[in-house]
Structures are given as structure tokens and as C-alpha cells.
Amino acid sequence: MINPGCTVDRNASVFCVLEMFHTGLEHRDIFAAVSDRWSDPRAGLLTGARRAEAKTTALGALELPEDPDDLLARHTADLDAAWRAVSDGIVPDGPVGSDADGRLHVARDDARDTPPSLIDLRNRPGAMLPGVDLPEVILEVMTEYPAFAGAFTAVSGGNTRLADLHVSIAALLTVVASHGRKRPVSDSAEGGAVRALA
Incomplete structure (x- = not known):
């Protein structure tokens, strides 16, 4: 509500509405029915019997269970184990370390010596040319x-x-x-x- 005696800047109000409208489009809170980019992404989803039929076919082709709880639990355990393995390799004086801000730092590897077989392989084509x-x-x-x-x-x-x-x-x-x-x-x-x- 606007208090008596106060006025609203029409240009600022229009700009505010446009900004809020654009923000809503970006966050997918507002949809344009005839737009390819800004339409509701859920509008093309299958429903009812068509969804049940497609779900059975898709799950069979992907070899996925209908109840994803066990699968997600296994993936969660694998991801947790991988994170713990990475965390165990981070030591203060090791090749991978972290600073006070928690950012990771990887030490630069020294260049490897070129093996003689690679040097021979580089020189051989030139020697074979007439x-x-x-x-x-x-x-x-x-x-x-x-x-x-x-x-x-x-x-x-x-x-x-x-x-x-x-x-x-x-x-x-x-x-x-x-x-x-x-x-x-x-x-x-x-x-x-x-x-x-x-």
C-alpha cells in the first residue's frame, strides 16, 4: 500500500517488473507457453499409462531397478570411499596439500627423461626418406x-x-x-x- 502524498516512479516500477520477470525466467519460475527456450520443461513429460509403459522399457534397457534406493545407497558408499581415499592422500608436505582456506594445491611434477626408444622413433622416419x-x-x-x-x-x-x-x-x-x-x-x-x- 502507498501512503497518501507519496508517488511512484512509473519508469522505475516498469523496470523493476521487467527485472523480476527476467529473474523468474532464469530461475524457471515463469514459463512462456510458445517458447522453445523458456517453456515449462515438465510439459513434455509422459504421464499415466504412457509413462508406465515407457518406464518399464527404459528401466529394462538401462538395467536399472524400479526402486532406486539400493542403487543410490551403493553409489553413495562408492563416492564416500573415493572421497576418503583422496582425503587420506592429502598430507601437509606431500604432492597434494591444502592451505588455510581449504584450497587444494598439487605440486608440479618433474619432466621425465625421453626414453631412447622414443628418440629412435623420431629419427627413423627422416632416415627412411630419400x-x-x-x-x-x-x-x-x-x-x-x-x-x-x-x-x-x-x-x-x-x-x-x-x-x-x-x-x-x-x-x-x-x-x-x-x-x-x-x-x-x-x-x-x-x-x-x-x-x-x-
Whole structure:
């Protein structure tokens, strides 16, 4: 009730109602019948005979008892045992400890040494690859697929006057593929032209 002589700010009242309405939607205290997001989640639940039929089928498929008390008691005991095992492992000077505020702290593990078998496995694929320069691979592919080099056209649309355009294309692809390399990409005579262009 509003005392005589007092007035209500209409804008503040509308804003308060909207805020309370939004809070009710968030807490699922208010439902919108035609909304997918804000509708009553219980509206789609089965009831009556349909619920009993679906319940029997679902419990059989999931292998669950109709009375959940025993199952929940077993899960409760398992969870309690797991929590107690974790609690027993928390000691003041151990790898897992807690501070005065009850927050858990886990000590950082030292890095393990790399086993020799892993080092051998990392080096073996590189040793198995043939010793071929990257430009030679690109030029070999261009030889097998002549249309590959022909697919590169000038921006102006005209024909190129370079007789060895495929070498320039190989040089460009080599530069892009070997970005940041600190050593020459080829030692061969033809690759030397690619290296010079790179």
C-alpha cells in the first residue's frame, strides 16, 4: 500500500517488473507457453499409462531397478570411499596439500627423461626418406603433370615469354614451402637456379 502524498516512479516500477520477470525466467519460475527456450520443461513429460509403459522399457534397457534406493545407497558408499581415499592422500608436505582456506594445491611434477626408444622413433622416419631436394620433387611432379605448370597464368591474361617458366614456378613454391629455413634448399645444378631465385 502507498501512503497518501507519496508517488511512484512509473519508469522505475516498469523496470523493476521487467527485472523480476527476467529473474523468474532464469530461475524457471515463469514459463512462456510458445517458447522453445523458456517453456515449462515438465510439459513434455509422459504421464499415466504412457509413462508406465515407457518406464518399464527404459528401466529394462538401462538395467536399472524400479526402486532406486539400493542403487543410490551403493553409489553413495562408492563416492564416500573415493572421497576418503583422496582425503587420506592429502598430507601437509606431500604432492597434494591444502592451505588455510581449504584450497587444494598439487605440486608440479618433474619432466621425465625421453626414453631412447622414443628418440629412435623420431629419427627413423627422416632416415627412411630419400635424399631428394625439394625443388627436384616439384620439378618431377611438373614433368608427370604438365597441366600443373600450365595452370599458372599471368595477371594480364597474356602468354608468358619465359622458356623456363616451370623453373620459376618451382622456385616460388620452394620459397613458400621452405619459409624460415636456415640452409639451402638444393645443392644440385638445376636446384641452384631455384636457390638463386629463392
